[in-house]
Amino acid sequence: MNRLTTNKDVFYSKISDLLKLAKKNVVQSINKTIVVTYFEIGRIIVEEEQNGNDRAEYGKQILKELSHKLTKEFGKGFSVENLDRMRFFYKTYASRISSTALTISEKGKNVSDEFRLSWSHYLILMRIDNVEERKFYEIESIVNNWSLRELQRQFDSALYERLALSRNKTEVKKLSEKGHIIEKAQDSLKDPYVLEFLGLPEENKYSESEFEQKLIDKLEHFLLELGKGYTFVGRQVRFTFDEKHFRIDLVFYNRILQCFVLIDLKIGEITHQDLGQMQMYVNYYDRFVKLDTENKTIGIILCKKKNDTLVEITLPENNEQIFASKYMTVLPSKNDLIKLINNKQEQ
Numbered sequence: 001m002n003r004l005t006t007n008k009d010v011f012y013s014k015i016s017d018l019l020k021l022a023k024k025n026v027v028q029s030i031n032k033t034i035v036v037t038y039f040e041i042g043r044i045i046v047e048e049e050q051n052g053n054d055r056a057e058y059g060k061q062i063l064k065e066l067s068h069k070l071t072k073e074f075g076k077g078f079s080v081e082n083l084d085r086m087r088f089f090y091k092t093y094a095s096r097i098s099s100t101a102l103t104i105s106e107k108g109k110n111v112s113d114e115f116r117l118s119w120s121h122y123l124i125l126m127r128i129d130n131v132e133e134r135k136f137y138e139i140e141s142i143v144n145n146w147s148l149r150e151l152q153r154q155f156d157s158a159l160y161e162r163l164a165l166s167r168n169k170t171e172v173k174k175l176s177e178k179g180h181i182i183e184k185a186q187d188s189l190k191d192p193y194v195l196e197f198l199g200l201p202e203e204n205k206y207s208e209s210e211f212e213q214k215l216i217d218k219l220e221h222f223l224l225e226l227g228k229g230y231t232f233v234g235r236q237v238r239f240t241f242d243e244k245h246f247r248i249d250l251v252f253y254n255r256i257l258q259c260f261v262l263i264d265l266k267i268g269e270i271t272h273q274d275l276g277q278m279q280m281y282v283n284y285y286d287r288f289v290k291l292d293t294e295n296k297t298i299g300i301i302l303c304k305k306k307n308d309t310l311v312e313i314t315l316p317e318n319n320e321q322i323f324a325s326k327y328m329t330v331l332p333s334k335n336d337l338i339k340l341i342n343n344k345q346e347q
Helices: 003-049 055-074 080-096 119-125 131-144 148-156 159-164 169-178 208-217 219-226 272-289 308-314 334-346
Strands: 230-241 244-254 259-269 298-305 322-328
Touching (some): 003 055, 119 148, 131 148, 131 159, 148 159, 159 169, 159 334, 208 230, 244 272, 259 272, 272 308
Parallel strands (some): 259 298, 298 322
Antiparallel strands (some): 230 244
């Protein structure tokens, strides 16, 4: 390839990148404008409803009339059902947004920065009754740029409840204020991990090697479930000392925690031997693999069944490196997880 051709490629690439960025910005601007417009429509509907004597009947009537007129002038998208969603959207978010920040109003204000997701995202978020849980998913969707599918999957797999299980009341409150912040090893953990994307029935018989292969086949999904900062290093990673060979099922690196994360897979109930083996793996990595500038290695044993008492007794009281978490191959019941949270907080 000659220099002229290379320069033309660079020339084209610069313009192409600029157009892609412009297209992305246009889409984001349109999405934001739509969301704020729908919020304003909801506000006007609610204010008009409050002027009626029989508010329930009056509200139904104005939605029907408004739907008819808007559909006639602007086409699809203004059914009674959609207008009612806009009304509910305003009622859901009005309390947290100041009236001075809202508008594309007559005063010529800019589109509010309060809404940073698409209308479709907010349709999912509005269904979440728990205000703190709703705020958490909104923050995480923004920070992680979750697609609709990712947001729905994280909600369906009860991410908020699973993170809340390992936190006290103060830390749970922080989830709704700042999202999922990772500062120490425990912050990155979930219990249980939900692996429904593997397509394995709850009582299905499979070997640990088959389980591992399923995770590798769905590595992108597994990384999403592991959480922020994880990158894949390798599988069946071998190390040797005293002429004996050992293999770690899965090795990851967490860029936020700046440490290696070793994962061992157990399809049955965890034993004290499993914990001892993981301690040896972690010690090896700390002494012979990690750099001086990196933090201590984390070891996670993913098991089908976990005995909390066994884990607690086997590991040191000040343990910050070895962890055991259950995995589930089907979506858990959110109600069951909420009960676990309430029971833990009452203890």
